[in-house]
Amino acid sequence: MMNHKFLSLIFIAVLAGSACLAQTNQPAIVEDFKPSTKNQPGQEYPQVNSQGYARFRVVAPQAQSVSVSLGLGGKGGTVLTKGAGGVWTGTTEGPMDEGFHYYHLSIDGGVFNDPGTLNFYGSARWESGIEIPAQDKDFYALKDVPHGNVQQVLFPSKSTGTSRRAFIYTPPGYGKDPKKRYPVLYLQHGWGEDETAWSNQGHANLIMDNMIADGKIKPFIIVMTYGMTNDVKFGGLKNFDIKPFQTVLVDELIPFVDTNFRTLADPSNRAMAGLSMGGVETHMITLARPDLFSYYALLSGGVYTPTEIKDKSKLKLIFISCGSRENPDGVKKAVTDLRGAGFNVVSYVSQNTAHEFLTWRRSLRELAPMLFR
Structure with a gap:
């Protein structure tokens, strides 16, 4: 399980906010x-x-x-x-900061x-x-290209006794060929956010549309749901229990998506990623259920160590990223250690950004072409 000190550092970074100012004389x-x-x-x-x-x-x-x-x-x-x-x-x-x-x-x-x-x-x-405005904003700009759809779905959750909400991105052309099936990325938000974050703040759908139009990625579905994180208060992260959300994701949401959408329902076509606290959740769930996912991605959400990955039989890629104002040395060291242990791992450091959405938009841009190849 991830070090509690690291969890606290992530929480402090979130509370500190992302509105960094460029330094030096202006x-x-x-x-x-x-x-x-x-x-x-x-x-x-x-x-x-x-x-x-x-x-x-x-x-x-x-x-x-x-x-x-x-x-x-x-x-x-x-x-x-x-x-x-x-x-x-x-x-x-x-x-x-941009x-x-x-x-x-x-x-x-x-x-x-x-x-x-x-x-x-x-x-x-x-x-x-x-x-x-960012100098590189073109990759998440709204352009005259074919667009996918982001739709809200309600799925039954026996474990919580409610109908829960997810937003699901389907790529352009999804509705045209009823025989075509797609890989799936389960993409988690950070602490204090919800299932709307990756579309509204992150522009994940526009990033996907633009990269698909440019032929840079293989089209895939993205599923975004609430990670049940916002009851966690400062000082209480050591008590965070992943089990309720793991049950919702693994036992309820994934089966619902595989039943109601044209997915390739096997581990080699399933990925999980998350930013910040969503990265912590990704870390915990992928370690607990290595049979479900072949691609792991932590975006400002900690690192993996070689010793904690007990089953790498289905693991195809580990992606770890952060902003240059976060912990790039820690990310690079983790990648070196994982590569030394024989893992396929890639790091990415977003320049001149901290714990903020431009870091995570750029991280998704870097991650997406590596998935499901």
């Missing part, structure tokens, strides 16, 4: 701000510029203090200044979402979101 701010792509329709704020700064505008005439939990500017993040008409404005003190970030407003000590943005489930609540 040049003058370029006034080419545009609305974030994560804004509500027609909303002008928040805005981002070509350097990665974020600018906010909040109308709160009766407020005494307003701040944004994003960037520097004191304990509250970016502190906004009150102007005429009770309009509060402010700009981050430095450029943000990619997606959660944030919220603090108004007179209360926590609120920004009415200018869409909401995304993270930190075990619906949060505001902002997108800092």
Whole structure:
């Protein structure tokens, strides 16, 4: 089982947030701000510029203090200044890391979402979101290519006494050939998130569509479900019990998917991956049930060691990734040790990112071409 100290480090990284600021002296701010792509329709704020700064505008005439939990500017993040008409404005003190970030407003000590943005489930609540354009954003951009479908399904769960939800991506052309069957990737979110994360924050479907259109990957199905992680509180990770979720995944969800979708229902065509706490779940379940999966992937979710993998008869690939601001040395050492023990293992380090969705978008881009070959 994964070291409890490591579990705590993952949890701390999540709580610390992903809104990292580039360091060193900053040049003058370029006034080419545009609305974030994560804004509500027609909303002008928040805005981002070509350097990665974020600018906010909040109308709160009766407020005494307003701040944004994003960037520097004191304990509250970016502190906004009150102007005429009770309009509060402010700009981050430095450029943000590229990619997606959660944030919220603090108004007179209360926590609120920004009415200018869409909401995304993270930190075990619906949060505001902002997108800092990345230099390599083309791989997850919405393009004029054939698109797959992401559909919500409800599957029966006797172990929990409920109908549980999953989102399932089927690739372009899935409905055209009733005889064609597909491999499946079971893809898990992180702590504080849910089954919507990989589609909404991660753009997993767009990454897949673009890579399939470019002929870079073999089409496959992705299944995303809630990992039952959000009852875990800080300091309680050592008590995390994988068994309830393992039962849901192994005994209920996988049979449901194999029955209701045209899958290749064998271990050589089944993979499991997860980001952060979802990587911890992947680690635990793949070790406990090596008969089910042939591809394992941990995205900022720890590492495997040679001694803990007792059965490698069906194992085809281990993929381990992280951001360059996380633990790249640990990832590289794990890969060296696993290769020395005869495992097929690949590492990936996302440059200039931390524990955040650009790390995981890039990781999926690197992982997908290696699956089911």
